[in-house]
Amino acid sequence: MRNLTIDGRALRLDPSVAHTLCYAYLQRFYVSSCDKDSPHLRSNQIMEIPTPGALKMGRKVGLMDPPMGSLNREGTVRMAANQRAQQCWDRACDCFATAKIFERRARAYRSKLDLLSYLGIGVPAVFGAMVAAWGKDVLTNRPLMFLVASLGVVQVAISVASIIRKWPEEYAYANRSAATNYQLADAFKTLAPNVIIASPEMNNELQNLIARDQAQTQNDTEKHVSESEKSWGHRHALRQFQRSCANCNTVPTDIKPSSCSQCGAFK
Known part of the structure; x- marks a missing residue:
């Protein structure tokens, strides 16, 4: 037992209880006596007072150390925020990759459709101009007629392939998909630094973006990306x-x- 004098009265307390009371008094006195402008309150000069539990553990705990429960909560929140930010960056990367794929497909379909248009308009126009310039003698020129006929066969073959493979529809979808995925990539990239703030607005915006991304991914998957x-x-x-x-x-x-x-x- 130890003697402790409070307001002129002597009390006999257990050593652990006495130490706890002294620790609480010193902590309160030190924090209340130092404001934010005090030269005594610095991040690299923190007063340390041994707590009863710390004495048993053989270590010291600083006054500025937060409780372990607070550390656990803060660590969990920070980890969740980092996971949300990482998820945004991952999805931005995936959306950008998908946008590049369909942008490439759109260019390929555009080239095929342009070739079909050139053959469909260019061959008859050139042949008509030759007939108008040289008359019916053009029809007796077998090499020239063979070339015109060959180009006509190629035009028919490409037209049939365009109808069967639905080039115009695929070209339109590839353009839409590329534009949508670019927008999603930019949205996720913009949201990534802000989603660290755990607010309902940010969570709702993230969930909406994820829902849009999942819907677009389902549509893109049906196009059989190799x-x-x-x-x-x-x-x-x-x-x-x-x-x-x-x-x-x-x-x-x-x-x-x-x-x-x-x-x-x-x-």
């Missing part, structure tokens, strides 16, 4: 966001095939 296209788009995204490949651990600096099966398996 593994070669995925690797090509993935390499574009890694270079754009300066990320290293999970397989070869390198950050791509160009869009060339490599030995990596994940970011370089394309032609």
Whole structure:
């Protein structure tokens, strides 16, 4: 037992209780006597007072140390915020890769449709101009007529392929998908630094973006993206966001095939 004098009265207390009371008094006195402008209150000069539990553990705990429960809560919140931000960056990278894939498809369909238009308009126009200039003698020129007939056969074949493979519809979808995925990538990239703030507005915005991304991904999956296209788009995204490949651990600096099966398996 220890003697402790409070307001002139002597009390006999257990040593652990006495130490706890002294610790609480000193902590309250020190914090209340130092304001934010006091030279005594510095981050690198924190007063330390041993707590009863700390004495048993053989260590000291500073006055400015937050409770362990607070640390656990803050750590959990920070971890969740980091996970949300990482999710935004991952989805931005995936959306950018998908946008590149369908942008490439749109260019390919545009070239095919342009060729079909040139053949459909150019061949009859040129033949008509030749007949108007040279008269019916053109019809007796067998090499020229063979060339015109060959171009006509090619035009018919491309027209049939365009109808069967639905080039106009595929071209329109590829343009829409590229534009939508670019918008989603920009939205996720913009939201990533702000989603660290755990607010209902940010959570709702994130969930709405995820729902839009999932719907777009489902539509894009129906277009049968090949593994070669995925690797090509993935390499574009890694270079754009300066990320290293999970397989070869390198950050791509160009869009060339490599030995990596994940970011370089394309032609």
